[in-house]
Amino acid sequence: MKKVRGSKVRKCLQFLKHGAKRILNFGKTNSGYFRVGQEPKNRVSVPKGHLAVYVGEQEDDTCRVVVPVIYFNHPLFAELLREAEMVYGYNYSGGIQIPCRISEFENVKSRIAATGSG
Numbered sequence: 668m669k670k671v672r673g674s675k676v677r678k679c680l681q682f683l684k685h686g687a688k689r690i691l692n693f694g695k696t697n698s699g700y701f702r703v704g705q706e707p708k709n710r711v712s713v714p715k716g717h718l719a720v721y722v723g724e725q726e727d728d729t730c731r732v733v734v735p736v737i738y739f740n741h742p743l744f745a746e747l748l749r750e751a752e753m754v755y756g757y758n759y760s761g762g763i764q765i766p767c768r769i770s771e772f773e774n775v776k777s778r779i780a781a782t783g784s785g
Contacts, residue, residue: 713733714733716735716736716737717733717734717735717736718733718734718736718739718763719731719732719733719734719762719763720732720734720762720763720764720765721761721762721763721764721765722764722765722767722769722772723764723765723766723767723768723769724766724767724768729764730769731762732772734776738776738779741779741782743775743778743779744775744779747765747767747772747775748763748765750765750766750767751763751764751765751766754766
């Protein structure tokens with residue numbers, strides 16, 4: 668019986684250890700924000716129903732952000748896309764670049780989430 672209790676305690680401690688690691692890494696490894704050129708080697712994959720966009724006013728200050736595809740139908744996000752069209756046009760090679768500050772982009776994301784569209 669002592670071995671059974673010891674193995675249960677060991678499993679409990681392992682569970683707590685892994686849970687603590689997840690809490691400490693919250694928002695770091697899987698936040699979806701990475702400086703372009705500094706992405707981790709095991710780049711975060713884009714889940715089904717999402718797209719990666721690049722957000723930043725200047726090329727050297729751009730972050731890769733994964734957003735739900737449903738955002739592209741929202742009027743607030745459409746406004747960001749119109750700004751991108753004015754800056755880069757339709758013939759821009761590469762990913763979708765949103766020319767705004769991250770804080771502005773976060774504001775739009777929050778407003779979309781508040782309407783229940785994201």
